[in-house]
Amino acid sequence: MFLASLLRRIAFSYYDYKAYNFNIEKTDFVVIHIPDQIGDAMAIFPVIRALELHKIKHLLIVTSTINLEVFNALKLEKTKLTLVTMTMQDHATLKEIKDLAKNITQQYGTPDLCIEAMRKKNLKTMIFISQLKAKTNFQVVGLTMKCYSPLCKNASRMDQNLRAPVPMTWAFMMREAGFPAVRPIYELPLSEDVLDEVREEMRSLGSYIALNLEGSSQERTFSLSIAENLIAKIQSETDIPNSDRSWTKRGR
Structure with missing residues (x-):
């Protein structure tokens, strides 16, 4: 563990640079870097x-x-x-990553702030x-390099040590930096066309509660017993009528 951390620090130091102190009054152009999953x-x-x-002015x-x-x-x-799309980072090539960052600065200038939202x-x-070289950078994974603002120290502790809910960590980080509380x-913003389509499809169901029990990994997925207990709790505290339950589990 220590050796891996040491090797990472050495590798990262090659790409580090001295960032400016964060100045919220001069923050007009911000980049959020999140080429990851839907939930992220x-x-x-x-x-x-x-x-x-x-x-x-520009996000x-x-x-x-x-x-x-x-x-x-x-x-x-x-x-x-502005939305810029790339391959999911896990599968992106180094050339694609470098070219994307270079194109951003060439087209839009140097960002005042980059929020590294990958949490990796x-x-x-x-x-x-x-490659992007924003004037300063925010992150919540506990990195202490010169390119990252020290304003993220407490938010990093929330994410890495306390394992706080991710939206709570981001809201806390922004408030710590002086942005409005949210x-x-x-x-998940949806267009009116999508909302109309969903309403039409769901109209015949009446009142209902939908549960998504699957996660991106096994440890994030509700077990069958926990799911049944959760459903029983919902049914005991709401007036939604009982209905037949059907389960589709991967691998079963």
Whole structure:
């Protein structure tokens, strides 16, 4: 563990650079780097809402082809929104990452702030940060390099040590940096066309509660016994009638 941490520090130091002190009054162009899964994109909305309330001029979000749909229906009233899409970082080549960061600075200039939302201590993330060279960077994985603002220390502790809910960590980080306080919630903006389609399909069901019991990994998935207890609790405290339950479990 110590050796891995040491080797990571040595590798990361090659890409480190001296960032400016964070100045919220001069923060107009912000990049959010989140080429990851759908849930990670939904969790970053406290950052987006805090930036929107602060009325920054331009927000650029680096999405993956997987989570782009989370942002397609997003509308910001006072802030220009740009979406840039790349391969999910786990599968992206180093050339794609470097070229993307270079193209951002060439087209839009140097960002005042980059929010590294991947929550991963990996080389690909560091290469993007190094190539983009924003004036300063936020992150919550506990890195202490010169390119990252020390304002993120407490938020990193929340994420890495306390394992706080991810939206709560992001909302806390933004408030610590001086941005407006926002609700620590997940969001998934939907277009009116999608909402109309869903309403039409669901109209015949009446009142209902839908549960998503599956996670991206086994430890994030509800077991059958926990799911049944949860359903029994819901049924005991609501007036929604009982119904037949059917289960589809992978591998069963």
